[in-house]
Amino acid sequence: MSTLTAPRPDLRSDTGRPPALLLTEVTKTYDGAHTALDRVSLEVQRGSFLAIMGPSGSGKSTLLHCAAGLDAPTSGEVRIGGTEISRLSETQRTRLRRSRIGFVFQSYNLLPSLTVEENITLPLRLAGTPADRKWLQGLVDRVGIADLLHRRPAELSGGQQQRAAIARSLAARPEVVFADEPTGALDLDTAAEVLDLLRELVDEFGQTVVMVTHDPYAAARAHATVVVADGRIDAYLRQPAAAELAQRLTTLGRR
Numbered sequence: 001m002s003t004l005t006a007p008r009p010d011l012r013s014d015t016g017r018p019p020a021l022l023l024t025e026v027t028k029t030y031d032g033a034h035t036a037l038d039r040v041s042l043e044v045q046r047g048s049f050l051a052i053m054g055p056s057g058s059g060k061s062t063l064l065h066c067a068a069g070l071d072a073p074t075s076g077e078v079r080i081g082g083t084e085i086s087r088l089s090e091t092q093r094t095r096l097r098r099s100r101i102g103f104v105f106q107s108y109n110l111l112p113s114l115t116v117e118e119n120i121t122l123p124l125r126l127a128g129t130p131a132d133r134k135w136l137q138g139l140v141d142r143v144g145i146a147d148l149l150h151r152r153p154a155e156l157s158g159g160q161q162q163r164a165a166i167a168r169s170l171a172a173r174p175e176v177v178f179a180d181e182p183t184g185a186l187d188l189d190t191a192a193e194v195l196d197l198l199r200e201l202v203d204e205f206g207q208t209v210v211m212v213t214h215d216p217y218a219a220a221r222a223h224a225t226v227v228v229a230d231g232r233i234d235a236y237l238r239q240p241a242a243a244e245l246a247q248r249l250t251t252l253g254r255r
C-alpha cells in the first residue's frame, strides 16, 4: 500500500495527532459492477491544501464524496481526524459532517431566504453547537464580508457569495473543508481572489482544504495535487506548475 502525504507548511508541528484525512485502500463500486475508485490510499496532513484533478469520469467526485462522508466506500477505510467514518450509519455520518467537515460548492448552495449571517451560522444551529462569536467575527472580517451580513444571497456578487460560503464552511472550525470546483462559476479575477483566500486560510488558520478542480491554475495554488485516472491515483505532485498539470491532463485525456 502506498500512503501519500501532502507536504505540511513550515513552522507548524502537530506531531502525534492523527492526520486530518486518511484513506486506506478505498474502493467504490457502483451497481456491483463499475469500479469508480480502486484501492485508493491517501493521507492529508493538518494545515495542508490538496487539489484533486483528473479527466472527466476518473473518480474525483466519488473520491470527494467518500472522503467527506457523503457516501460510504464499498471497502477500505476513511478517517477524519482519526475517527473511522466509513462504517458509520447515515445518521451518524450526517452528524459528523455537520460538526467536523465544511463544504464549499461551485454553486455556493446558500439558502436564498436566509441572510448571509444566518447562512453562515446555519451549520452551527443544525449541529446544536453554540456560536463562538469572537471566531465568527474574525472569520467574516478575514473573508471580507463583514459589511454584507444582513443581505440575502441574491444581493451579492458571485465572488461575495462564494466568500460567504467559505465563511459558512469554517464556522464550526471543521477538521477538513472539502471544496468541489469552488471557482467553476467565477470569472478569472474573482476566481483568483477566492483561491488566494482559500490558500491564506490554510496558511494563517492551519485549516485543511481538499479541493476538486478542473483548472490547473486553481490546483497550482494548493500545496500538492493528486491526479486521478481510472479510479486510481496516477500521480502525486508537490507544488506543480499549472503548465505541468495541464500537460499531464492532456496526456491522460488521450489515453
Ligand SMILES: Nc1ncnc2c1ncn2[C@@H]1O[C@H](COP(=O)(O)OP(=O)(O)OP(=O)(O)O)[C@@H](O)[C@H]1O
Pocket: 030, 031, 034, 035, 036, 054, 055, 056, 057, 058, 059, 060, 061, 062, 063
Ligand atoms: N451514482 C452512480 N452510479 C453509477 N455510476 C456512477 C455513479 N456516480 C459516478 N459513477 C461512475 O463512476 C465513474 C467516476 O465518476 P465521478 O463522478 O467520480 O468522476 P469525476 O472524475 O468526478 O467526473 P467529472 O469530472 O466529469 O465530474 C464514472 O464512470 C461515472 O459514470
